[in-house]
Amino acid sequence: MTDLALVWNADAMAADLLLANGQLATDDGMRTAILISLFTDARAADDEALPEDGGDRRGWWGDAYARDARPDAGTARDRSRIGSLLWLLSRSKITAQVLAQAKQACDDALAWLVRDGIAAAVRVVVEAQVRTGQQTPDLLAIAVEVDRPGGPGRQRFDFVWEASTATLAATSPEPA
Numbered sequence: 001m002t003d004l005a006l007v008w009n010a011d012a013m014a015a016d017l018l019l020a021n022g023q024l025a026t027d028d029g030m031r032t033a034i035l036i037s038l039f040t041d042a043r044a045a046d047d048e049a050l051p052e053d054g055g056d057r058r059g060w061w062g063d064a065y066a067r068d069a070r071p072d073a074g075t076a077r078d079r080s081r082i083g084s085l086l087w088l089l090s091r092s093k094i095t096a097q098v099l100a101q102a103k104q105a106c107d108d109a110l111a112w113l114v115r116d117g118i119a120a121a122v123r124v125v126v127e128a129q130v131r132t133g134q135q136t137p138d139l140l141a142i143a144v145e146v147d148r149p150g151g152p153g154r155q156r157f158d159f160v161w162e163a164s165t166a167t168l169a170a171t172s173p174e175p176a
Contacts, residue, residue, distance in 0.1 A: 005025040005026055037083065040084070041058040041083050042083035043083075051087070059082075085105040089105070103125075110144065122145070129160065142159045143159075144158075
């Protein structure tokens with residue numbers, strides 16, 4: 001799979017296209033797909049509590065026109081939806097319950113990789129981290145391990161997300 005390479009800019013708190021030698025760089029790995037899947041805001045269901053006042057349920061308008069707009073087996077979530085619901089945790093204190101919700105949000109957002117045959121398996125680990133000088137956990141460490149069915153084997157992608165500011169730090173993939 002070849003995509004235009006996205007690189008996370010922590011100062012701007014956004015992903016941007018990468019230019020290399022005056023041309024748009026491409027990414028032959030999974031990094032861009034995982035970045036979009038996890039850190040694009042999926043639309044929240046009408047019954048989900050929002051982290052901020054107002055009625056913005058976010059999401060990508062194009063999801064309304066998806067060809068495969070039906071729920072995954074065992075869930076009410078639209079299987080063709082782009083993004084994750086991590087944003088719903090943006091004002092949450094990091095507890096065991098929030099870690100479980102974050103893992104579920106990541107699992108849901110990455111399920112398409114297996115369903116579409118791009119990965120044989122995807123494993124997500126979400127852990128709380130304490131930033132230097134802090135007393136309580138204020139960061140989510142998200143590790144994504146992808147087994148490719150016919151590619152370079154297993155790859156691991158690590159992200160650190162600060163929920164209170166939606167700041168993301170992404171590291172390079174490593175062979176697992």
